[in-house]
Amino acid sequence: MTAEPSPQSPWQAATITRIEKRTPRVTSFWFRPSRPFAHLAGQHVDIRLTAPDGYQARRSYSIASAPETGGGVELAIERLDDGEVSPFFHDVAAVGDEIELRGPLGGHFIWEESDGGPILLVGGGSGVVPLMAMVRHRTLRNKAVPVALVFSARVWDEVIFRDELIGLDDRRDGFDLVLTLTREPARRPSDYSRRIDVRMMAQAVERLPKAPRLAYVCGSNAFVSAAADALIGAGVPAGLIRTERYGV
């Protein structure tokens, strides 16, 4: 299960090659590292911004793109208005800028084909980003692995990667998308309009052809705590649940 981290992941300059708004608050940035690296679905990079006086700010961002997609990595960054780093990306960063990054990082919150399935993914807000890499990886690599993604967003317009996810769901090839909107009515028959709870997790497990091999939960700390507890309540053994917490 473990992927050895790449032995060397020093800081390096990466060029922003493309910027695309995903939702009102989330924008994707594509970075081409000067020394390209191979990553695993679920890993992140660290970003470092340096002011003229040498002051540095450093944050982690999950990689949204599949390992198979060459030509750099996609990061999807949510704007926190009073934040330090995320508003810089939204307000200042432009195509052609060089940003320092380091990666790939993280050896636990990853899914590889050899880990098998079925897998249950549970994401809140920008916590969907590493799960998106897993969904894309599975689509490109091995559609035989059943995957259910439960994605909680406040409103329909804040569902990151919405068109792509619904397109994959429509293929009915073993990928199942469940959206739950916490501040708006559900729009699709399979969706919910409430916060994640035990019953929702139990129904998500039932969507899979057999019990999940692994479950991945990612989002804010409060979201991860609530969703992981709900999974345990729905009978998923704690030892199969991997979490990634975005801090506050």
Next chain:
Amino acid sequence: MVTRGFFSGRRPPSDTDARIPPGQYLEQGFPVLSAGPTPRVRTEDWSFTLKQGPKPLKKWNWAEFNALPQSKMTRDIHCVTAWTKFNTPWQGVMIDDILADAGIEPPTAYTLALSFDGYSTNVPTKDLVTGKAMVALLYEGKPITPDHGGPARLLVPHLYFWKSAKWVNGLQFTERDEPGFWELRGYHMYGDPWREQRYSSDP
């Protein structure tokens, strides 16, 4: 390399600069990090075991452990995800006092801290003794909450905070420096924040 257009006003006041290790920023809150769900360990089910390799040396239940001498430590803590928090107040049992109660000297140079959720992390034994580390039972005078590792967590404040294992239930002395959970997954074997030893490839 200077980043075009980055002029943050978030610099720490210069009198605190010297307390913030390289690459870290000052945090007022107390973020939570862990690899899996939060275990709820009841104090009735809690125990703490000292082991040498597989051999148990001594075991305490919750009441016995709480009867050991307690000390306070207020320290700055440094998480590998780049936040630093000043003056965190803890109370608990110094590792020195645990060893004294067991009537032993540290038997080997390396230690694995073990947790209820199967997590482990390695720390050289010398970094645990002579007043450097404790098993903490209280934070800000109150029982440590489950998300912060309660009922008991290791506190090794001079190393990155993942070394301060949550839900700790024992220390195992080992002959060799054996990697724990995060160390097997790419994190540094020692983890000194002042030398920025975050990942295994860091010197």
